[in-house]
Amino acid sequence: MHELYMSRCLDLALLGLGSTVPNPMVGSVIVRQDRIIGEGYHKEYGGPHAEVNAVNAVPDKSLLPDSVLYVNLEPCSHTGKTPPCADMIIRTGIPQVVIGTSDPNPLVAGRGIEKLAKAGISVISHIIPDKCQYLNRRFFTFHTHKRPFVILKWAQTNDGFMDILRENRGTSEPNWISNEISRMIVHEWRSEEQAILVGTNTAFLDNPRLNVREWPGRSPVRLVIDRTLRLPPSLHLFDNSCRTLVFNALKDLQDRETHYIQLDFSNNIIPPMLKKLYELGLQSVMVEGGRMLLDSFLETGFWDEARVFTGQKSFGSGISAPLIRGIDPEEYRIREDRLLIYRRA
Numbered sequence: 001m002h003e004l005y006m007s008r009c010l011d012l013a014l015l016g017l018g019s020t021v022p023n024p025m026v027g028s029v030i031v032r033q034d035r036i037i038g039e040g041y042h043k044e045y046g047g048p049h050a051e052v053n054a055v056n057a058v059p060d061k062s063l064l065p066d067s068v069l070y071v072n073l074e075p076c077s078h079t080g081k082t083p084p085c086a087d088m089i090i091r092t093g094i095p096q097v098v099i100g101t102s103d104p105n106p107l108v109a110g111r112g113i114e115k116l117a118k119a120g121i122s123v124i125s126h127i128i129p130d131k132c133q134y135l136n137r138r139f140f141t142f143h144t145h146k147r148p149f150v151i152l153k154w155a156q157t158n159d160g161f162m163d164i165l166r167e168n169r170g171t172s173e174p175n176w177i178s179n180e181i182s183r184m185i186v187h188e189w190r191s192e193e194q195a196i197l198v199g200t201n202t203a204f205l206d207n208p209r210l211n212v213r214e215w216p217g218r219s220p221v222r223l224v225i226d227r228t229l230r231l232p233p234s235l236h237l238f239d240n241s242c243r244t245l246v247f248n249a250l251k252d253l254q255d256r257e258t259h260y261i262q263l264d265f266s267n268n269i270i271p272p273m274l275k276k277l278y279e280l281g282l283q284s285v286m287v288e289g290g291r292m293l294l295d296s297f298l299e300t301g302f303w304d305e306a307r308v309f310t311g312q313k314s315f316g317s318g319i320s321a322p323l324i325r326g327i328d329p330e331e332y333r334i335r336e337d338r339l340l341i342y343r344r345a
Contacts, residue, residue: 002070005029005036006100006127009072010135012041012050018192018217019044022281024073024103024139028054030094032067051075051085055092065093072100072132074125077111086115096122100132104143138193141304142283147274149284150302151193152294153186155309156321162291164318166205177311182337184214189307191217195245195277195285199293200226209236210288221245221282225273225293227265247273270300294322306342309334 012027020026020042028050030038037060040053048056051071058064075085075097089097097116102125103109116123133140138149155177156162163175176183190196191212198208203224211219222244224237229248231237237244240257247269253260261276263269277285287297297303306324329340 002098002127005031005070009070010131012039013072013135016042021194021283024136026050026073028071030054030058030067030069032063037063046081049082049085052088067094068096068098069094070098074099074103074108075112076108077115078107086112090119098127099125100127101129104140138284146278148277148282149304151286152297152303152306153286153288154294157311157313157315159314160321161315161318162321164315177313178309178337179335182309182334187212187215190220191215193220193284193286194282195221195223197223197285197287199290202290203231203237207235211242270296270302274302291319298322304344308340310338312336
């Protein structure tokens with residue numbers, strides 16, 4: 001039964017996707033005599049944690065000393081925006097806590113479990129831990145590997161091209177390959193991630209806004225690589241509507257919502273750029289092109305997922321899409337589009 005109730009915790013936790021960062025997604029259920037008497041999830045950063053919401057959802061608190069609390073991530077043991085959940089659980093008299101996985105955050109990292117055990121609470125841990133870690137893969141990657149979780153995204157034609165050749169055509173609208181439903185899904189994805197990255201050519205040729213328009217939610221931090229600062233200030237990226245980071249070789253400067261961050265371009269900039277994003281507390285980044293930038297992530301191995309749309313158009317020639325070998329993708333149909341999702345181990 002532990003797996004069943006932990007699965008319910010994961011279902012609840014997922015409701016917080018995009019709203020809890022920098023905190024993880026957490027769900028909690030309270031069970032008495034094989035019946036759920038209370039449940040809750042962490043709804044937004046700064047708000048009550050899942051365990052608090054689950055306890056508050058129990059109408060009769062006298063039942064708690066005869067109940068089991070399930071939670072997909074180790075209860076916190078430190079004071080942040082809210083008091084420690086471990087202390088709250090101890091006060092309720094709940095005798096047993098079942099945990100999906102320990103917390104990789106150094107501020108917790110086993111201390112919550114230790115505090116519960118010292119208070120005489122029976123603690124069972126590592127219940128479907130792979131699923132629990134996968135749900136919070138951004139959070140775990142950030143704290144374990146000291147970098148953001150990296151998602152690569154592109155669309156390609158039926159004959160394997162990302163774009164036509166547009167070197168001499170100047171800034172223009174992108175050549176849409178995927179359908180309108182697929183493009184709406186991309187906006188949903190943007191609302192779920194903390195940052196979105198493009199290279200110089202994509203910024204210049206497509207003039208993207210890189211915000212969330214076709215889905216409710218907040219826009220990510222916009223990132224662009226512009227080594228020599230040749231991008232014109234008239235681009236949407238510089239409209240100060242969203243926080244924008246410009247990685248370049250010339251200067252460090254903040255101008256309203258546009259932050260210029262200087263990097264050493266004599267070496268591969270992917271590692272220092274990811275290090276900077278880690279220092280800024282950004283737990284995830286979606287890379288939306290172009291081909292050279294995507295290849296840089298693929299070749300260096302600094303990526304975790306790739307989401308690839310294949311539309312029905314054919315270009316015949318142009319810029320070839322990247323290739324991912326050795327990983328079997330998940331496949332979905334979005335009307336006439338195919339969506340392949342590659343996940344690294």
